Amino acid sequence: MVQLYCISILHKGGVSATWLKSAFDLQKFGYFQRGSVQEFMTFFCKTIVERTSPASRQSVKEGEYMCHVYVRSDNLAGVVISDQEYPSRVSHTLLSKILDDFTQKYPSNWTCLTEKDVSFPQLNQYLNKYQNPKEADAMTKIQEDLDETKIILHHTIEAVLQRGEKLDDLVAKSEGLSIQSKAFYKTARKTNSCCSF
Protein backbone atom coordinates (compact mmCIF):
# COMPACT_ATOMS: atom_id res chain seq x y z
CA MET A 1 0.00 0.00 0.00
CA VAL A 2 1.25 3.46 -0.83
CA GLN A 3 0.53 5.58 2.18
CA LEU A 4 1.96 8.42 4.26
CA TYR A 5 1.19 8.21 7.95
CA CYS A 6 2.95 11.07 9.60
CA ILE A 7 5.04 14.17 8.97
CA SER A 8 6.74 15.92 11.88
CA ILE A 9 9.02 18.88 12.29
CA LEU A 10 11.32 18.84 15.29
CA HIS A 11 14.18 20.83 16.65
CA LYS A 12 17.23 18.88 17.69
CA GLY A 13 18.54 20.51 20.85
CA GLY A 14 21.67 19.65 22.76
CA VAL A 15 20.21 16.79 24.78
CA SER A 16 16.82 16.02 23.39
CA ALA A 17 14.61 16.96 20.49
CA THR A 18 11.45 19.04 20.82
CA TRP A 19 8.37 18.95 18.64
CA LEU A 20 7.46 21.91 16.55
CA LYS A 21 4.60 20.43 14.55
CA SER A 22 3.19 17.09 13.40
CA ALA A 23 0.44 15.87 11.13
CA PHE A 24 -1.04 12.38 11.04
CA ASP A 25 -3.17 10.30 8.76
CA LEU A 26 -4.11 7.16 10.66
CA GLN A 27 -7.37 6.22 8.97
CA LYS A 28 -5.94 2.86 8.02
CA PHE A 29 -5.65 1.82 11.65
CA GLY A 30 -8.56 0.65 13.75
CA TYR A 31 -10.32 3.22 15.89
CA PHE A 32 -9.03 1.84 19.17
CA GLN A 33 -5.48 1.57 17.88
CA ARG A 34 -5.11 5.09 16.57
CA GLY A 35 -4.20 6.69 19.88
CA SER A 36 -1.44 4.20 20.55
CA VAL A 37 -0.14 4.31 17.00
CA GLN A 38 0.06 8.09 17.17
CA GLU A 39 1.91 7.97 20.47
CA PHE A 40 4.38 5.51 19.03
CA MET A 41 4.96 7.50 15.92
CA THR A 42 5.71 10.64 17.92
CA PHE A 43 7.94 8.66 20.26
CA PHE A 44 9.76 7.22 17.33
CA CYS A 45 10.21 10.56 15.55
CA LYS A 46 11.87 11.97 18.63
CA THR A 47 14.06 8.92 19.17
CA ILE A 48 15.34 8.90 15.65
CA VAL A 49 15.98 12.63 15.39
CA GLU A 50 18.06 12.45 18.55
CA ARG A 51 20.15 9.76 16.93
CA THR A 52 20.76 11.47 13.61
CA SER A 53 23.69 13.81 13.31
CA PRO A 54 23.17 17.28 11.84
CA ALA A 55 23.37 17.71 8.06
CA SER A 56 22.47 14.13 7.29
CA ARG A 57 19.63 12.00 6.03
CA GLN A 58 18.60 8.53 7.14
CA SER A 59 15.95 6.03 6.14
CA VAL A 60 14.90 3.31 8.53
CA LYS A 61 12.95 0.25 7.52
CA GLU A 62 10.98 -1.42 10.28
CA GLY A 63 8.51 -4.13 9.41
CA GLU A 64 6.20 -2.71 6.80
CA TYR A 65 7.01 0.87 7.69
CA MET A 66 9.60 3.30 6.44
CA CYS A 67 10.82 6.26 8.37
CA HIS A 68 12.77 9.01 6.66
CA VAL A 69 14.60 11.63 8.63
CA TYR A 70 16.49 14.73 7.60
CA VAL A 71 18.34 16.88 10.10
CA ARG A 72 19.65 20.09 8.63
CA SER A 73 22.95 21.63 9.65
CA ASP A 74 21.01 24.25 11.64
CA ASN A 75 19.42 21.45 13.70
CA LEU A 76 15.94 21.77 12.25
CA ALA A 77 14.69 18.24 11.60
CA GLY A 78 11.89 16.63 9.65
CA VAL A 79 10.55 13.08 9.82
CA VAL A 80 8.23 11.28 7.42
CA ILE A 81 6.69 7.93 8.28
CA SER A 82 5.23 6.04 5.36
CA ASP A 83 4.77 2.47 4.38
CA GLN A 84 7.42 0.62 2.47
CA GLU A 85 6.01 1.15 -0.97
CA TYR A 86 5.96 4.89 -0.82
CA PRO A 87 8.88 6.07 -3.00
CA SER A 88 11.75 7.21 -0.74
CA ARG A 89 12.87 9.78 -3.23
CA VAL A 90 9.53 11.56 -2.90
CA SER A 91 9.69 11.41 0.90
CA HIS A 92 13.09 13.00 1.04
CA THR A 93 12.18 15.74 -1.40
CA LEU A 94 9.08 16.40 0.65
CA LEU A 95 11.24 16.75 3.76
CA SER A 96 13.47 19.37 2.15
CA LYS A 97 10.42 21.23 0.97
CA ILE A 98 8.56 21.38 4.28
CA LEU A 99 11.66 22.41 6.18
CA ASP A 100 12.23 25.23 3.70
CA ASP A 101 8.63 26.34 4.03
CA PHE A 102 8.83 26.18 7.78
CA THR A 103 11.98 28.31 7.87
CA GLN A 104 10.23 30.92 5.80
CA LYS A 105 7.53 31.24 8.39
CA TYR A 106 9.70 30.82 11.47
CA PRO A 107 13.18 31.90 10.40
CA SER A 108 15.03 31.21 13.65
CA ASN A 109 14.90 30.91 17.41
CA TRP A 110 13.39 27.44 17.35
CA THR A 111 14.59 26.66 20.87
CA CYS A 112 11.93 28.95 22.32
CA LEU A 113 9.13 27.54 20.20
CA THR A 114 6.76 24.90 21.48
CA GLU A 115 4.20 22.89 19.60
CA LYS A 116 1.39 25.09 20.88
CA ASP A 117 2.85 28.32 19.46
CA VAL A 118 3.39 26.97 16.00
CA SER A 119 0.68 27.43 13.45
CA PHE A 120 1.66 25.64 10.28
CA PRO A 121 -1.43 24.27 8.57
CA GLN A 122 0.55 23.56 5.41
CA LEU A 123 1.76 20.35 7.03
CA ASN A 124 -1.68 18.78 6.87
CA GLN A 125 -2.10 19.96 3.30
CA TYR A 126 1.17 18.35 2.33
CA LEU A 127 0.15 15.13 4.02
CA ASN A 128 -3.05 15.00 2.00
CA LYS A 129 -1.54 16.02 -1.27
CA TYR A 130 1.40 13.66 -1.08
CA GLN A 131 -0.75 10.59 -0.39
CA ASN A 132 -0.63 10.25 -4.13
CA PRO A 133 3.06 10.37 -5.03
CA LYS A 134 2.20 10.92 -8.67
CA GLU A 135 0.74 14.27 -7.75
CA ALA A 136 4.02 15.20 -6.23
CA ASP A 137 6.12 13.87 -9.02
CA ALA A 138 6.08 17.09 -11.00
CA MET A 139 7.95 18.66 -8.14
CA THR A 140 10.31 15.77 -7.57
CA LYS A 141 11.49 15.91 -11.14
CA ILE A 142 12.89 19.35 -10.49
CA GLN A 143 14.69 18.12 -7.45
CA GLU A 144 16.21 15.01 -8.89
CA ASP A 145 19.62 16.29 -7.88
CA LEU A 146 18.88 14.87 -4.43
CA ASP A 147 21.87 12.67 -3.85
CA GLU A 148 20.32 9.32 -3.01
CA THR A 149 23.64 7.68 -2.36
CA LYS A 150 24.19 9.85 0.68
CA ILE A 151 21.05 8.65 2.44
CA ILE A 152 21.94 6.05 5.03
CA LEU A 153 19.56 3.11 4.98
CA HIS A 154 18.98 1.00 8.09
CA HIS A 155 17.03 -2.21 8.06
CA THR A 156 15.75 -2.09 11.64
CA ILE A 157 15.24 0.50 14.31
CA GLU A 158 17.77 -1.30 16.47
CA ALA A 159 20.47 -0.40 13.96
CA VAL A 160 19.90 3.28 14.59
CA LEU A 161 20.11 3.06 18.33
CA GLN A 162 23.33 3.77 20.10
CA ARG A 163 25.42 0.97 21.52
CA GLY A 164 23.88 -0.62 24.58
CA GLU A 165 20.44 0.80 23.90
CA LYS A 166 17.47 -1.46 23.37
CA LEU A 167 14.14 -0.50 21.92
CA ASP A 168 12.22 -2.45 24.55
CA ASP A 169 13.99 -0.51 27.30
CA LEU A 170 13.40 2.81 25.61
CA VAL A 171 9.72 2.02 25.28
CA ALA A 172 9.48 0.91 28.91
CA LYS A 173 11.22 4.06 30.10
CA SER A 174 9.38 6.52 27.92
CA GLU A 175 7.03 8.92 29.63
CA GLY A 176 5.23 9.90 26.49
CA LEU A 177 3.64 6.47 26.11
CA SER A 178 0.55 5.46 28.02
CA ILE A 179 0.15 2.10 29.73
CA GLN A 180 -2.23 1.05 27.04
CA SER A 181 0.27 1.87 24.30
CA LYS A 182 2.93 -0.13 26.06
CA ALA A 183 0.60 -3.12 26.27
CA PHE A 184 -0.15 -2.59 22.62
CA TYR A 185 3.57 -2.57 21.83
CA LYS A 186 4.10 -5.85 23.67
CA THR A 187 1.31 -7.59 21.80
CA ALA A 188 2.52 -6.20 18.52
CA ARG A 189 6.02 -7.49 19.18
CA LYS A 190 4.64 -10.89 20.03
CA THR A 191 2.34 -11.34 17.09
CA ASN A 192 4.38 -9.08 14.84
CA SER A 193 1.36 -8.52 12.71
CA CYS A 194 -0.63 -5.38 13.20
CA CYS A 195 2.01 -2.79 13.95
CA SER A 196 5.65 -3.23 14.56
CA PHE A 197 6.31 0.09 16.21
Place this chain on the structure above:
Amino acid sequence: MVEQNAMCEKILRKLEHILSINTEIQEFAIVPTPEIEKNKSPVLYEHNCLGIESWCKQYLLQYTHSNLLEARKDLIRNSLTFEEKKNLNRVLIGALLIQPNVTTFWNMKRELVKSDILNTQLELDFSRIALTYHSKCNEIFSYRKWLIDLINLKQKNYALYKNELSLCETATEKSKNNYHAWNHRIWCLQNISAQYLEDMLISELNFSLSWISKHISEFSGFFYRQVLINSLHNLKSLFQIQMFNLEGILKYLKFSTLYDDPLYVFFHLLGKSNVFPIIEDCPKFVNLLAVLLHDLTYISTELNFLYCDHECLWNYRKFLVIHIMNVLYEYHGVVFHYHLVIPSENRTSLNEINMLNLDIKEVRNEIPRKVSSSNLYKIVIQNELEFIESNKNMVNILQNNLALRYFKWLKCSNFYKY
Protein backbone atom coordinates in the same frame (compact mmCIF):
# COMPACT_ATOMS: atom_id res chain seq x y z
CA MET B 1 -15.57 -20.15 38.04
CA VAL B 2 -19.16 -19.16 38.82
CA GLU B 3 -18.05 -15.59 39.17
CA GLN B 4 -16.33 -15.69 35.80
CA ASN B 5 -19.32 -17.24 34.12
CA ALA B 6 -21.50 -14.45 35.43
CA MET B 7 -19.02 -11.93 34.11
CA CYS B 8 -18.95 -13.55 30.68
CA GLU B 9 -22.72 -13.66 30.56
CA LYS B 10 -22.78 -9.96 31.35
CA ILE B 11 -20.27 -9.13 28.62
CA LEU B 12 -22.22 -11.19 26.09
CA ARG B 13 -25.47 -9.45 27.00
CA LYS B 14 -23.85 -6.10 26.55
CA LEU B 15 -22.37 -7.03 23.16
CA GLU B 16 -25.71 -8.35 21.99
CA HIS B 17 -27.49 -5.27 23.24
CA ILE B 18 -25.15 -2.86 21.44
CA LEU B 19 -25.37 -4.83 18.21
CA SER B 20 -29.15 -4.88 18.38
CA ILE B 21 -29.63 -1.16 18.97
CA ASN B 22 -26.96 0.11 16.62
CA THR B 23 -26.92 -1.28 13.09
CA GLU B 24 -24.22 1.11 12.00
CA ILE B 25 -21.30 -0.28 13.92
CA GLN B 26 -18.20 0.49 11.88
CA GLU B 27 -15.70 -1.89 13.33
CA PHE B 28 -14.90 -4.40 16.01
CA ALA B 29 -11.53 -4.81 17.72
CA ILE B 30 -9.82 -6.62 20.53
CA VAL B 31 -7.79 -3.96 22.28
CA PRO B 32 -4.57 -5.02 24.01
CA THR B 33 -4.91 -4.02 27.64
CA PRO B 34 -2.96 -5.04 30.71
CA GLU B 35 -4.72 -7.12 33.40
CA ILE B 36 -7.78 -5.75 35.10
CA GLU B 37 -7.02 -2.82 37.31
CA LYS B 38 -10.34 -1.16 37.80
CA ASN B 39 -13.72 -2.69 38.20
CA LYS B 40 -15.13 -1.68 34.87
CA SER B 41 -16.71 -3.38 31.92
CA PRO B 42 -14.25 -4.56 29.28
CA VAL B 43 -16.65 -3.67 26.50
CA LEU B 44 -15.61 -0.49 24.71
CA TYR B 45 -18.12 1.41 22.65
CA GLU B 46 -17.38 4.80 21.14
CA HIS B 47 -18.20 6.52 17.87
CA ASN B 48 -19.91 3.47 16.38
CA CYS B 49 -16.87 1.37 17.12
CA LEU B 50 -17.08 -1.70 19.28
CA GLY B 51 -14.21 -3.32 21.14
CA ILE B 52 -13.36 -5.57 24.02
CA GLU B 53 -10.29 -5.47 26.20
CA SER B 54 -7.90 -8.29 25.52
CA TRP B 55 -7.72 -9.67 29.06
CA CYS B 56 -11.28 -10.98 29.00
CA LYS B 57 -10.71 -12.87 25.75
CA GLN B 58 -9.59 -16.10 27.40
CA TYR B 59 -12.53 -16.20 29.81
CA LEU B 60 -14.99 -15.51 27.05
CA LEU B 61 -13.49 -18.15 24.79
CA GLN B 62 -13.63 -20.76 27.49
CA TYR B 63 -17.18 -19.93 28.45
CA THR B 64 -18.59 -19.70 24.95
CA HIS B 65 -16.87 -22.81 23.66
CA SER B 66 -18.01 -25.07 26.48
CA ASN B 67 -21.54 -23.69 26.26
CA LEU B 68 -21.81 -23.96 22.51
CA LEU B 69 -20.43 -27.46 22.17
CA GLU B 70 -22.99 -28.63 24.67
CA ALA B 71 -25.87 -26.83 23.04
CA ARG B 72 -24.89 -28.14 19.65
CA LYS B 73 -26.31 -31.61 20.20
CA ASP B 74 -29.61 -30.17 21.32
CA LEU B 75 -29.71 -27.89 18.32
CA ILE B 76 -29.23 -30.82 15.95
CA ARG B 77 -31.92 -32.82 17.73
CA ASN B 78 -34.08 -29.74 17.51
CA SER B 79 -34.97 -29.96 21.15
CA LEU B 80 -34.34 -26.30 21.91
CA THR B 81 -37.15 -23.89 22.64
CA PHE B 82 -37.45 -20.55 20.85
CA GLU B 83 -36.08 -18.74 23.88
CA GLU B 84 -33.12 -21.08 24.14
CA LYS B 85 -32.27 -20.54 20.51
CA LYS B 86 -32.34 -16.79 21.02
CA ASN B 87 -29.93 -17.19 23.91
CA LEU B 88 -27.73 -19.42 21.85
CA ASN B 89 -27.28 -16.65 19.33
CA ARG B 90 -25.95 -14.38 22.05
CA VAL B 91 -23.22 -16.84 22.89
CA LEU B 92 -22.48 -17.31 19.20
CA ILE B 93 -22.03 -13.58 18.74
CA GLY B 94 -19.37 -13.47 21.43
CA ALA B 95 -17.57 -16.57 20.23
CA LEU B 96 -17.51 -15.57 16.59
CA LEU B 97 -16.44 -11.99 17.15
CA ILE B 98 -13.40 -13.17 19.04
CA GLN B 99 -12.56 -16.19 16.97
CA PRO B 100 -14.45 -16.42 13.70
CA ASN B 101 -12.54 -19.31 12.19
CA VAL B 102 -14.65 -22.04 13.78
CA THR B 103 -16.86 -23.52 11.08
CA THR B 104 -19.00 -25.40 13.59
CA PHE B 105 -20.25 -22.18 15.12
CA TRP B 106 -21.07 -20.67 11.76
CA ASN B 107 -22.96 -23.86 10.99
CA MET B 108 -24.98 -23.35 14.14
CA LYS B 109 -25.77 -19.86 12.90
CA ARG B 110 -26.89 -21.40 9.63
CA GLU B 111 -29.23 -23.67 11.56
CA LEU B 112 -30.67 -20.66 13.34
CA VAL B 113 -31.15 -18.77 10.09
CA LYS B 114 -32.93 -21.77 8.58
CA SER B 115 -35.28 -21.99 11.53
CA ASP B 116 -36.08 -18.27 11.13
CA ILE B 117 -34.61 -17.20 14.44
CA LEU B 118 -32.14 -14.95 12.67
CA ASN B 119 -32.73 -12.49 9.90
CA THR B 120 -30.50 -12.79 6.84
CA GLN B 121 -30.02 -9.05 6.50
CA LEU B 122 -28.97 -8.67 10.11
CA GLU B 123 -26.64 -11.61 9.72
CA LEU B 124 -24.95 -9.93 6.76
CA ASP B 125 -24.44 -6.98 9.05
CA PHE B 126 -23.02 -9.08 11.83
CA SER B 127 -20.57 -10.91 9.59
CA ARG B 128 -19.46 -7.57 8.17
CA ILE B 129 -18.57 -6.39 11.66
CA ALA B 130 -16.73 -9.63 12.44
CA LEU B 131 -14.79 -9.16 9.24
CA THR B 132 -13.46 -5.76 10.25
CA TYR B 133 -11.18 -7.36 12.81
CA HIS B 134 -10.47 -10.68 11.14
CA SER B 135 -10.30 -9.54 7.55
CA LYS B 136 -8.64 -12.70 6.33
CA CYS B 137 -11.15 -15.17 7.68
CA ASN B 138 -12.48 -17.55 5.07
CA GLU B 139 -15.35 -18.79 7.26
CA ILE B 140 -16.91 -15.34 7.28
CA PHE B 141 -16.73 -15.07 3.51
CA SER B 142 -18.25 -18.48 3.01
CA TYR B 143 -21.05 -17.63 5.44
CA ARG B 144 -21.77 -14.50 3.44
CA LYS B 145 -21.86 -16.51 0.22
CA TRP B 146 -24.35 -18.85 1.81
CA LEU B 147 -26.53 -15.95 2.97
CA ILE B 148 -26.46 -14.29 -0.42
CA ASP B 149 -27.41 -17.50 -2.18
CA LEU B 150 -30.26 -17.82 0.27
CA ILE B 151 -31.52 -14.29 -0.41
CA ASN B 152 -31.11 -14.79 -4.14
CA LEU B 153 -33.47 -17.76 -4.07
CA LYS B 154 -36.28 -15.29 -3.53
CA GLN B 155 -35.04 -12.45 -5.68
CA LYS B 156 -31.87 -11.65 -7.58
CA ASN B 157 -30.45 -8.48 -6.25
CA TYR B 158 -27.72 -6.46 -7.94
CA ALA B 159 -27.19 -4.11 -4.99
CA LEU B 160 -26.25 -7.07 -2.86
CA TYR B 161 -23.18 -7.74 -4.99
CA LYS B 162 -22.23 -4.08 -5.06
CA ASN B 163 -22.21 -4.21 -1.31
CA GLU B 164 -19.97 -7.26 -1.31
CA LEU B 165 -17.50 -5.49 -3.57
CA SER B 166 -17.04 -2.59 -1.21
CA LEU B 167 -16.73 -5.04 1.67
CA CYS B 168 -13.95 -6.85 -0.18
CA GLU B 169 -12.22 -3.57 -0.80
CA THR B 170 -12.06 -2.79 2.91
CA ALA B 171 -10.87 -6.30 3.67
CA THR B 172 -8.07 -6.09 1.11
CA GLU B 173 -7.03 -2.68 2.45
CA LYS B 174 -6.87 -4.09 5.94
CA SER B 175 -4.63 -7.05 5.30
CA LYS B 176 -2.16 -7.72 2.57
CA ASN B 177 -2.45 -10.57 0.09
CA ASN B 178 -5.95 -11.29 1.23
CA TYR B 179 -6.63 -14.39 -0.85
CA HIS B 180 -10.12 -15.00 0.51
CA ALA B 181 -11.30 -11.45 -0.09
CA TRP B 182 -10.11 -11.48 -3.69
CA ASN B 183 -11.68 -14.87 -4.20
CA HIS B 184 -14.93 -13.52 -2.85
CA ARG B 185 -14.73 -10.67 -5.31
CA ILE B 186 -14.19 -13.07 -8.18
CA TRP B 187 -17.12 -15.12 -6.93
CA CYS B 188 -19.33 -12.00 -7.17
CA LEU B 189 -18.14 -11.45 -10.70
CA GLN B 190 -19.02 -14.99 -11.67
CA ASN B 191 -22.42 -14.98 -10.01
CA ILE B 192 -23.83 -11.73 -11.20
CA SER B 193 -26.47 -11.98 -13.90
CA ALA B 194 -25.34 -11.44 -17.45
CA GLN B 195 -27.27 -8.21 -17.91
CA TYR B 196 -25.17 -6.45 -15.30
CA LEU B 197 -21.89 -8.03 -16.25
CA GLU B 198 -20.77 -5.34 -18.64
CA ASP B 199 -21.42 -2.50 -16.21
CA MET B 200 -19.67 -4.38 -13.53
CA LEU B 201 -16.65 -5.19 -15.65
CA ILE B 202 -16.18 -1.54 -16.55
CA SER B 203 -16.46 -0.34 -12.99
CA GLU B 204 -14.23 -3.15 -11.82
CA LEU B 205 -11.57 -2.29 -14.38
CA ASN B 206 -11.55 1.26 -13.02
CA PHE B 207 -11.49 0.03 -9.47
CA SER B 208 -8.59 -2.32 -10.03
CA LEU B 209 -6.62 0.42 -11.74
CA SER B 210 -6.83 2.71 -8.75
CA TRP B 211 -6.22 -0.19 -6.38
CA ILE B 212 -3.08 -1.22 -8.22
CA SER B 213 -1.70 2.31 -8.19
CA LYS B 214 -2.05 2.29 -4.42
CA HIS B 215 -0.72 -1.21 -3.80
CA ILE B 216 2.07 -1.46 -6.21
CA SER B 217 3.90 -4.50 -4.94
CA GLU B 218 0.93 -6.69 -4.21
CA PHE B 219 0.36 -9.18 -6.97
CA SER B 220 -3.22 -9.89 -5.86
CA GLY B 221 -4.39 -6.71 -7.53
CA PHE B 222 -2.65 -7.59 -10.76
CA PHE B 223 -4.05 -11.09 -10.65
CA TYR B 224 -7.55 -9.74 -10.24
CA ARG B 225 -7.04 -7.50 -13.24
CA GLN B 226 -5.97 -10.51 -15.25
CA VAL B 227 -9.18 -12.26 -14.27
CA LEU B 228 -11.12 -9.21 -15.43
CA ILE B 229 -9.28 -9.10 -18.73
CA ASN B 230 -9.93 -12.78 -19.29
CA SER B 231 -13.63 -12.27 -18.68
CA LEU B 232 -13.71 -9.75 -21.51
CA HIS B 233 -13.58 -12.68 -23.92
CA ASN B 234 -17.22 -13.47 -23.24
CA LEU B 235 -18.53 -9.96 -23.63
CA LYS B 236 -21.00 -9.69 -26.48
CA SER B 237 -21.12 -5.93 -26.90
CA LEU B 238 -18.58 -3.28 -27.71
CA PHE B 239 -17.06 -1.19 -24.94
CA GLN B 240 -17.14 2.53 -24.93
CA ILE B 241 -13.58 2.91 -25.99
CA GLN B 242 -13.36 6.61 -25.13
CA MET B 243 -12.80 5.48 -21.58
CA PHE B 244 -9.33 4.30 -22.42
CA ASN B 245 -7.95 7.45 -24.00
CA LEU B 246 -7.11 5.85 -27.30
CA GLU B 247 -5.45 8.97 -28.64
CA GLY B 248 -3.01 9.10 -25.77
CA ILE B 249 -2.17 5.45 -26.21
CA LEU B 250 -1.49 5.80 -29.92
CA LYS B 251 0.62 8.86 -29.34
CA TYR B 252 2.62 6.98 -26.79
CA LEU B 253 3.08 4.06 -29.16
CA LYS B 254 4.10 6.54 -31.87
CA PHE B 255 1.46 5.24 -34.22
CA SER B 256 -0.10 7.72 -36.57
CA THR B 257 -3.27 6.90 -38.40
CA LEU B 258 -5.60 8.78 -40.65
CA TYR B 259 -8.68 7.36 -39.03
CA ASP B 260 -10.68 8.83 -36.19
CA ASP B 261 -13.15 6.04 -35.64
CA PRO B 262 -11.67 3.66 -33.06
CA LEU B 263 -12.92 0.68 -35.03
CA TYR B 264 -10.92 1.72 -38.06
CA VAL B 265 -7.92 2.43 -35.92
CA PHE B 266 -8.01 -1.09 -34.56
CA PHE B 267 -8.53 -2.44 -38.03
CA HIS B 268 -5.47 -0.53 -39.17
CA LEU B 269 -3.50 -1.92 -36.24
CA LEU B 270 -4.55 -5.53 -36.65
CA GLY B 271 -4.50 -5.73 -40.42
CA LYS B 272 -6.90 -7.57 -42.67
CA SER B 273 -8.07 -10.92 -41.43
CA ASN B 274 -9.41 -13.74 -43.55
CA VAL B 275 -11.28 -15.24 -40.62
CA PHE B 276 -12.96 -12.14 -39.24
CA PRO B 277 -13.41 -9.82 -42.21
CA ILE B 278 -15.67 -7.41 -40.35
CA ILE B 279 -14.20 -6.27 -37.08
CA GLU B 280 -17.55 -5.04 -35.77
CA ASP B 281 -18.69 -8.62 -35.62
CA CYS B 282 -16.22 -9.56 -32.98
CA PRO B 283 -16.20 -6.93 -30.28
CA LYS B 284 -13.91 -9.04 -28.19
CA PHE B 285 -10.81 -8.09 -30.16
CA VAL B 286 -11.51 -4.39 -29.85
CA ASN B 287 -12.41 -4.60 -26.17
CA LEU B 288 -9.39 -6.65 -25.28
CA LEU B 289 -6.97 -4.53 -27.27
CA ALA B 290 -8.27 -1.31 -25.80
CA VAL B 291 -7.67 -2.54 -22.26
CA LEU B 292 -4.40 -4.31 -22.98
CA LEU B 293 -2.84 -1.34 -24.76
CA HIS B 294 -4.08 1.01 -22.07
CA ASP B 295 -2.45 -1.11 -19.39
CA LEU B 296 0.72 -1.41 -21.36
CA THR B 297 1.08 2.34 -21.52
CA TYR B 298 -0.31 3.29 -18.14
CA ILE B 299 0.22 0.58 -15.54
CA SER B 300 3.28 -1.03 -16.85
CA THR B 301 5.11 2.05 -18.05
CA GLU B 302 4.02 5.07 -16.10
CA LEU B 303 3.91 3.28 -12.78
CA ASN B 304 7.19 1.59 -13.54
CA PHE B 305 8.98 4.90 -13.59
CA LEU B 306 7.34 6.06 -10.40
CA TYR B 307 8.04 2.87 -8.49
CA CYS B 308 11.37 1.42 -9.42
CA ASP B 309 12.34 -2.20 -9.02
CA HIS B 310 8.93 -3.76 -8.59
CA GLU B 311 8.94 -7.16 -10.20
CA CYS B 312 5.14 -7.26 -10.17
CA LEU B 313 5.05 -4.62 -12.88
CA TRP B 314 7.40 -6.59 -15.09
CA ASN B 315 5.42 -9.78 -14.62
CA TYR B 316 2.24 -8.00 -15.49
CA ARG B 317 3.94 -6.65 -18.58
CA LYS B 318 4.65 -10.20 -19.71
CA PHE B 319 1.01 -11.06 -19.27
CA LEU B 320 0.03 -8.07 -21.40
CA VAL B 321 2.42 -8.89 -24.22
CA ILE B 322 1.34 -12.54 -24.28
CA HIS B 323 -2.28 -11.49 -24.48
CA ILE B 324 -1.73 -8.93 -27.19
CA MET B 325 -0.02 -11.64 -29.23
CA ASN B 326 -2.84 -14.01 -28.47
CA VAL B 327 -5.37 -11.54 -29.82
CA LEU B 328 -3.30 -11.04 -32.95
CA TYR B 329 -2.94 -14.76 -33.60
CA GLU B 330 -6.57 -15.48 -32.97
CA TYR B 331 -7.66 -12.61 -35.19
CA HIS B 332 -5.64 -14.01 -38.04
CA GLY B 333 -6.93 -17.49 -37.41
CA VAL B 334 -3.65 -18.98 -36.28
CA VAL B 335 -3.49 -21.23 -33.25
CA PHE B 336 -1.45 -19.58 -30.53
CA HIS B 337 0.93 -21.60 -28.38
CA TYR B 338 2.85 -19.78 -25.78
CA HIS B 339 6.12 -21.45 -24.98
CA LEU B 340 9.65 -20.48 -24.22
CA VAL B 341 12.60 -21.57 -26.29
CA ILE B 342 15.91 -21.59 -24.56
CA PRO B 343 18.89 -21.04 -26.84
CA SER B 344 21.36 -23.89 -26.32
CA GLU B 345 24.21 -21.70 -25.12
CA ASN B 346 22.02 -20.42 -22.30
CA ARG B 347 20.89 -23.75 -20.92
CA THR B 348 22.31 -23.00 -17.51
CA SER B 349 19.87 -20.19 -16.98
CA LEU B 350 17.00 -22.54 -17.72
CA ASN B 351 15.87 -22.71 -14.15
CA GLU B 352 15.72 -19.00 -13.85
CA ILE B 353 13.44 -18.67 -16.79
CA ASN B 354 11.33 -21.65 -16.00
CA MET B 355 10.07 -20.07 -12.81
CA LEU B 356 6.66 -19.75 -14.36
CA ASN B 357 6.48 -23.51 -14.96
CA LEU B 358 6.04 -23.00 -18.63
CA ASP B 359 6.22 -25.60 -21.24
CA ILE B 360 9.68 -25.40 -22.75
CA LYS B 361 10.06 -26.87 -26.19
CA GLU B 362 12.93 -27.30 -28.50
CA VAL B 363 11.14 -26.29 -31.64
CA ARG B 364 11.46 -22.76 -32.71
CA ASN B 365 8.26 -21.73 -34.38
CA GLU B 366 8.23 -19.05 -36.97
CA ILE B 367 5.95 -16.11 -36.43
CA PRO B 368 3.27 -16.29 -39.10
CA ARG B 369 3.71 -13.73 -41.81
CA LYS B 370 0.27 -12.24 -41.25
CA VAL B 371 1.07 -11.58 -37.63
CA SER B 372 4.55 -10.22 -38.02
CA SER B 373 3.54 -7.86 -40.80
CA SER B 374 0.71 -6.27 -38.84
CA ASN B 375 1.18 -2.78 -37.49
CA LEU B 376 0.31 -3.86 -33.99
CA TYR B 377 3.09 -6.42 -33.85
CA LYS B 378 5.65 -3.96 -35.10
CA ILE B 379 4.81 -1.14 -32.74
CA VAL B 380 4.43 -3.34 -29.67
CA ILE B 381 7.79 -5.00 -30.18
CA GLN B 382 9.42 -1.67 -30.99
CA ASN B 383 7.89 -0.18 -27.87
CA GLU B 384 9.09 -3.05 -25.69
CA LEU B 385 12.64 -2.69 -26.94
CA GLU B 386 12.63 1.03 -26.26
CA PHE B 387 11.17 0.43 -22.84
CA ILE B 388 13.90 -2.06 -21.97
CA GLU B 389 16.53 0.32 -23.25
CA SER B 390 15.26 3.19 -21.12
CA ASN B 391 15.33 0.99 -18.03
CA LYS B 392 18.80 -0.32 -18.71
CA ASN B 393 20.20 3.16 -18.44
CA MET B 394 19.04 3.57 -14.89
CA VAL B 395 21.40 3.78 -11.95
CA ASN B 396 19.36 1.28 -10.04
CA ILE B 397 20.97 -2.16 -10.33
CA LEU B 398 17.85 -4.14 -9.51
CA GLN B 399 15.84 -2.32 -12.14
CA ASN B 400 18.62 -2.95 -14.60
CA ASN B 401 18.53 -6.66 -13.88
CA LEU B 402 14.78 -6.78 -14.24
CA ALA B 403 15.08 -5.11 -17.63
CA LEU B 404 17.73 -7.59 -18.75
CA ARG B 405 15.68 -10.50 -17.57
CA TYR B 406 12.68 -9.17 -19.40
CA PHE B 407 14.72 -8.83 -22.57
CA LYS B 408 15.81 -12.43 -22.24
CA TRP B 409 12.22 -13.49 -21.83
CA LEU B 410 11.17 -11.55 -24.88
CA LYS B 411 13.74 -13.41 -26.95
CA CYS B 412 12.92 -16.82 -25.47
CA SER B 413 9.21 -16.34 -25.87
CA ASN B 414 9.78 -16.15 -29.59
CA PHE B 415 7.97 -12.83 -29.92
CA TYR B 416 11.06 -10.98 -30.85
CA LYS B 417 13.29 -12.15 -33.68
CA TYR B 418 16.85 -11.12 -33.17
